[in-house]
Amino acid sequence: MTREPRIAVVGGGMAGARFAERYGALGGHGSVTVYGAEPRAPYNRVLLADVLTGRYDAESIALPLGGAEPRPGCEVLAFDPEARTLGLADGTVEPWDELVLATGSNPVLPPVRGLRRPDGQGLAEGVHTLRTLEDCGRLAEEAVGAKRAVVIGGGVLGVSAARALAALGVRTEIVHQGPHLVERQLDHEAAAVLRERLLALGVECYPGNRARAVHGGMGGPPAGGWGRVGAVELANGYRLDCDLVVLACGTRPRTALAYGAGLPVGTGVLVDDGLATPAPHVSAIGDCAEHRGIVHGLAGPAWEQADVLARRLSGADPDARYTGSRPRARLSTGDLEYAAFGAVDETLDPGLDVLRITDATRGSYKKLVLRGDRLVGAILLGDLATVDALAGAWESDGPLGGHPLHLITRGVLR
Numbered sequence: 001m002t003r004e005p006r007i008a009v010v011g012g013g014m015a016g017a018r019f020a021e022r023y024g025a026l027g028g029h030g031s032v033t034v035y036g037a038e039p040r041a042p043y044n045r046v047l048l049a050d051v052l053t054g055r056y057d058a059e060s061i062a063l064p065l066g067g068a069e070p071r072p073g074c075e076v077l078a079f080d081p082e083a084r085t086l087g088l089a090d091g092t093v094e095p096w097d098e099l100v101l102a103t104g105s106n107p108v109l110p111p112v113r114g115l116r117r118p119d120g121q122g123l124a125e126g127v128h129t130l131r132t133l134e135d136c137g138r139l140a141e142e143a144v145g146a147k148r149a150v151v152i153g154g155g156v157l158g159v160s161a162a163r164a165l166a167a168l169g170v171r172t173e174i175v176h177q178g179p180h181l182v183e184r185q186l187d188h189e190a191a192a193v194l195r196e197r198l199l200a201l202g203v204e205c206y207p208g209n210r211a212r213a214v215h216g217g218m219g220g221p222p223a224g225g226w227g228r229v230g231a232v233e234l235a236n237g238y239r240l241d242c243d244l245v246v247l248a249c250g251t252r253p254r255t256a257l258a259y260g261a262g263l264p265v266g267t268g269v270l271v272d273d274g275l276a277t278p279a280p281h282v283s284a285i286g287d288c289a290e291h292r293g294i295v296h297g298l299a300g301p302a303w304e305q306a307d308v309l310a311r312r313l314s315g316a317d318p319d320a321r322y323t324g325s326r327p328r329a330r331l332s333t334g335d336l337e338y339a340a341f342g343a344v345d346e347t348l349d350p351g352l353d354v355l356r357i358t359d360a361t362r363g364s365y366k367k368l369v370l371r372g373d374r375l376v377g378a379i380l381l382g383d384l385a386t387v388d389a390l391a392g393a394w395e396s397d398g399p400l401g402g403h404p405l406h407l408i409t410r411g412v413l414r
């Protein structure tokens with residue numbers, strides 16, 4: 001009688017949980033263990049800003065694991081690809097037959113003076129990252145007594161964190177180095193509408209500005225040692241007083257474990273179309289993985305990779321291949337919503353046409369990018385009523401079969 005394969009998933013985040021759930025649902029015969037460094041079972045990280053505002057609690061964002069065994073609070077310190085063992089932080093060594101690395105990513109700390117404590121042990125008082133439920137809890141506690149916050153970084157994370165802090169009654173400002181908010185997903189016009197929406201919610205934005213230093217309270221010099229944070233200094237010399245700082249400057253894949261085991265690492269852990277590393281029976285998915293030169297850092301691609309790997313390892317489709325993810329993003333926090341997918345910058349290709357509707361009164365913006373009668377990209381902000389129809393048309397890649405206006409006017413012109 002053959003023993004069931006032992007599948008070790010390192011990382012109890014969105015990719016690891018999705019893999020475990022899909023593997024079970026597809027009838028995989030192995031026993032799956034999900035080792036997670038965080039003190040709780042996997043949860044939907046995308047909803048953390050909504051936990052901050054109190055819209056969801058920690059329990060309601062838990063992710064299903066199928067029949068897998070969760071091992072929260074269990075950090076993996078090393079693995080041996082030849083002996084096929086894991087070394088855990090408590091000193092125990094555990095065997096595996098298949099290893100799935102899903103270690104995610106860490107927040108990037110920008111080169112800003114005064115971010116760290118003078119002894120180098122962690123961030124200065126009042127300076128936060130937002131990556132885990134524990135981060136969220138600490139930030140929520142401090143937000144109670146805070147009056148003004150500065151969020152450094154105006155991407156999707158910075159915008160959702162700022163909106164959440166404003167909803168908690170904290171006057172919030174976003175300092176963003178890029179030319180406009182969320183420039184990876186939105187065009188200039190959409191970002192302008194987003195900025196107006198944020199202003200109405202109590203969030204002021206300063207795009208095109210770089211934070212240079214964080215100062216201590218009561219006008220003290222930078223670099224800490226003077227109690228909690230008191231101001232953020234911009235590169236142009238301007239100071240924003242604040243008693244909270246949130247860093248939202250992107251993430252970096254957690255690759256130390258793979259690197260330590262001798263696996264090839266670029267920006268992320270290098271994987272092929274089967275999500276396999278060159279080490280036999282070792283795969284990587286999610287924010288930690290680099291596939292065809294791309295590290296996505298987004299939940300959608302992490303789940304697509306987890307789905308492919310689950311199909312391959314469960315035996316449901318041993319030849320399953322991941323060939324990449326089409327660019328697709330969605331922010332939905334409270335009443336601030338946008339979706340963007342496909343090619344949204346028509347200036348890069350003279351063969352593209354654009355259909356755009358801006359409704360300044362209602363704070364909405366809709367843009368379709370078309371090649372002939374096909375939809376190749378879209379941005380919707382403020383009114384997502386037609387998002388499913390648009391996404392369907394984009395995914396099918398077929399002719400639209402009517403005037404494209406009907407796709408952004410809720411059928412009124414049909």
Ligand SMILES: Cc1cc2nc3c(=O)[nH]c(=O)nc-3n(C[C@H](O)[C@H](O)[C@H](O)COP(=O)(O)OP(=O)(O)OC[C@H]3O[C@@H](n4cnc5c(N)ncnc54)[C@H](O)[C@@H]3O)c2cc1C
Pocket residue numbers: 010011012013014015016035036037038045046047048049074075076077102103104105130131132156157160254257285286287288297298299300302329330331332
């Ligand atoms: C506040 C917030 C909002 C976001 N909003 C969006 C959004 O709107 N849209 C979107 O697409 N994406 C969003 N993201 C990004 C999205 O959450 C990530 O892309 C996704 O979580 C990646 O999943 P992952 O499993 O690869 O990594 P993670 O979810 O980060 O999970 C990795 C897990 O591995 C654990 N781990 C690491 N090393 C070890 C080890 N050695 N031993 C044991 N455990 C280990 C970590 O503790 C962590 O729990 C957001 C992220 C944040 C923080």
